[in-house]
Amino acid sequence: xxxxxxxxxxxxxxxxxxxxxxxxxAKSLGAKVTALIVEAPFNVFDVPESRIRKMSEAYAQHAExxxxxxxxxxxxxxxxxxxxxxxxxxxxxxxDQPYKGxxxxxxxxxxxxxxxxxxxxxxxxAILLGSVTNKVLTHTNIPVLVCH
Numbered sequence: 795x796x797x798x799x800x801x802x803x804x805x806x807x808x809x810x811x812x813x814x815x816x817x818x819x820a821k822s823l824g825a826k827v828t829a830l831i832v833e834a835p836f837n838v839f840d841v842p843e844s845r846i847r848k849m850s851e852a853y854a855q856h857a858e859x860x861x862x863x864x865x866x867x868x869x870x871x872x873x874x875x876x877x878x879x880x881x882x883x884x885x886x887x888x889x890d891q892p893y894k895g896x897x898x899x900x901x902x903x904x905x906x907x908x909x910x911x912x913x914x915x916x917x918x919x920a921i922l923l924g925s926v927t928n929k930v931l932t933h934t935n936i937p938v939l940v941c942h
Contacts, residue, residue, distance in 0.1 A: 816909035
């Protein structure tokens with residue numbers, strides 16, 4: 795049925811549930827896993843005015859923190875996959891629209907299902923913040939398994 799499962803994570807507790815579910819699915823099907831974290835790129839507007847003259851330093855700090863954060867999360871997924879006996883490739887991606895990064899990676903890696911969590915935002919927060927999961931669901935033809 796599924797041979798390559800993309801598991802999108804942000805490291806949250808809810809995403810960890812999706813990771814666990816995705817790994818269990820992969821193990822039961824004998825599928826491999828592509829674990830993905832999409833990080834926001836450096837935003838110059840996030841730099842306080844007092845640090846504008848040190849922009850390159852702020853960029854370097856952002857890049858280092860992002861890389862460490864992603865590596866920590868992806869290492870946990872890779873360790874869990876190894877313990878489950880599931881083949882796992884990890885991918886860190888910077889993209890200002892995470893849903894596009896998820897869909898593009900799934901296509902590029904030949905994934906036939908995407909497993910991810912939904913934070914379940916509703917009301918005004920859903921309108922203002924949007925939902926990465928909802929955007930993935932509405933912009934891909936790859937099946938999506940949503941974990942709550």
